[in-house]
Amino acid sequence: MAIVCARKIANVGLIYVFCRPKSSLDRLILLLSIMGKNILITGGAGFIGSHVVRLMVTKYPGYQIFNLDALTYAGNLENLKDIENAPNYHFVKADILDAAALKNIFEQHHITDVIHLAAESHVDRSIVSPLDFVYTNVIGTVNLLNTAKDFWKQDLSYENAHDGTWDGKRDHLFYHISTDEVYGSLGKEGLFTETTSYDPNSPYSASKAASDHFVRAYGETYHLPIVVSNCSNNYGPNHFPEKLIPLFIHNIINKKALPVYGDGLYTRDWLYVIDHARAIDLIFHEGKKGDTYNIGGFNEWTNIDLVKLLCTQMDEKLGRAKGESESLITYVKDRPGHDRRYAIDATKLNKELGWSPSVTFEQGLAATIDWYLQNTAWLENVTSGAYQTYYNQMYTNR
Numbered sequence: 093m094a095i096v097c098a099r100k101i102a103n104v105g106l107i108y109v110f111c112r113p114k115s116s117l118d119r120l121i122l123l124l125s126i127m128g129k130n131i132l133i134t135g136g137a138g139f140i141g142s143h144v145v146r147l148m149v150t151k152y153p154g155y156q157i158f159n160l161d162a163l164t165y166a167g168n169l170e171n172l173k174d175i176e177n178a179p180n181y182h183f184v185k186a187d188i189l190d191a192a193a194l195k196n197i198f199e200q201h202h203i204t205d206v207i208h209l210a211a212e213s214h215v216d217r218s219i220v221s222p223l224d225f226v227y228t229n230v231i232g233t234v235n236l237l238n239t240a241k242d243f244w245k246q247d248l249s250y251e252n253a254h255d256g257t258w259d260g261k262r263d264h265l266f267y268h269i270s271t272d273e274v275y276g277s278l279g280k281e282g283l284f285t286e287t288t289s290y291d292p293n294s295p296y297s298a299s300k301a302a303s304d305h306f307v308r309a310y311g312e313t314y315h316l317p318i319v320v321s322n323c324s325n326n327y328g329p330n331h332f333p334e335k336l337i338p339l340f341i342h343n344i345i346n347k348k349a350l351p352v353y354g355d356g357l358y359t360r361d362w363l364y365v366i367d368h369a370r371a372i373d374l375i376f377h378e379g380k381k382g383d384t385y386n387i388g389g390f391n392e393w394t395n396i397d398l399v400k401l402l403c404t405q406m407d408e409k410l411g412r413a414k415g416e417s418e419s420l421i422t423y424v425k426d427r428p429g430h431d432r433r434y435a436i437d438a439t440k441l442n443k444e445l446g447w448s449p450s451v452t453f454e455q456g457l458a459a460t461i462d463w464y465l466q467n468t469a470w471l472e473n474v475t476s477g478a479y480q481t482y483y484n485q486m487y488t489n490r
């Protein structure tokens with residue numbers, strides 16, 4: 093052990109001389125990668141998780157990345173085909189409800205940090221089967237917290253938790269990825285800040301809110317180094333086509349109806365998934381332990397305006413007459429408990445950590461459409477089988 097440590101320290105010195113890190117962030121990342129981080133990313137086969145896994149695997153070759161995923165209907169390893177043979181990437185099929193499996197994974201791979209994205213994530217499904225959301229999002233998260241707490245227990249100190257010096261102790265981090273939906277619904281004015289009270293309205297957002305509370309409680313009670321981020325609606329490549337943007341891209345390609353809920357005036361704040369992954373990377377490395385960060389693009393769209401923009405861009409890309417896709421819009425009965433407006437104030441993340449989105453909505457949407465048009469096989473694979481049954485249940489029989 094002493095020899096391994098001495099070698100590591102000698103390596104740090106040598107690499108430090110050769111790499112000459114410019115900023116303090118570069119120095120921190122260099123040190124962490126050399127000293128060996130074994131990061132467990134849960135839900136890495138899903139939409140956002142796959143982008144986070146790719147970013148961490150390619151940007152930090154010194155980290156070992158363990159992608160833990162149960163491969164539910166939303167998990168798709170095809171999302172990670174391009175990096176599946178990277179030497180620092182490892183896939184582990186496991187369910188976060190299986191506490192024994194989690195313990196084995198921590199022990200076998202000496203997990204040093206967790207980025208937790210695994211969840212049931214679709215509001216409509218939560219209305220049909222709320223208990224599935226309680227199991228995965230609440231009990232699964234608590235299982236993971238317990239495993240981390242037990243495995244890291246000798247490194248967790250009361251002083252570090254309460255005197256504000258989390259940053260001095262960089263051994264471990266439990267990073268929980270959450271949603272702006274925990275804050276409930278806004279009126280015409282105002283934005284969600286990190287201090288907005290929780291007021292969830294759907295079984296999905298209630299389950300995410302509960303999991304956020306447990307994560308914070310483990311920080312306070314057991315001194316687990318935690319951080320939480322709450323992000324607005326994501327869009328981009330690899331998004332499962334039950335969510336609005338990929339569903340409508342698929343339907344426009346196939347000239348199928350575009351089912352818009354209620355009056356279409358529900359407002360969401362949209363963020364390109366790559367920008368969410370960039371924010372997660374930044375918060376993982378520089379976020380203050382015990383803190384919460386809101387992530388959003390200051391990019392509000394009513395559903396109907398978004399769908400019209402999508403139709404315009406798709407008509408151009410598919411060489412269709414202007415207005416052809418818009419004629420597919422049909423209004424369907426509203427979702428129960430539908431939140432009217434979400435909008436994130438991401439000022440803290442910008443001011444404290446210097447993050448801002450890298451693309452405009454128009455650019456991100458165009459890149460997303462291009463990805464779906466170039467990856468029709470991915471889309472067809474995902475839209476076959478069980479998904480069709482679900483689709484009929486949710487939309488065709490409405």
Ligand SMILES: NC(=O)c1ccc[n+]([C@@H]2O[C@H](COP(=O)([O-])OP(=O)(O)OC[C@H]3O[C@@H](n4cnc5c(N)ncnc54)[C@H](O)[C@@H]3O)[C@@H](O)[C@H]2O)c1
Nearest residue numbers: 135137138139140162163164166167187188210211213326
């Ligand atoms: N999609 C968004 O717009 C958005 C916005 C803010 C926050 N989030 C949060 O980000 C996270 C990821 O969201 P997403 O849209 O990528 O979700 P997703 O549904 O695309 O992916 C979820 C992944 O978790 C896996 N999973 C589900 N249950 C599991 C279990 N019991 N054990 C292990 N793995 C399991 C699935 O197989 C899938 O790969 C979620 O926690 C979600 O609440 C999503």
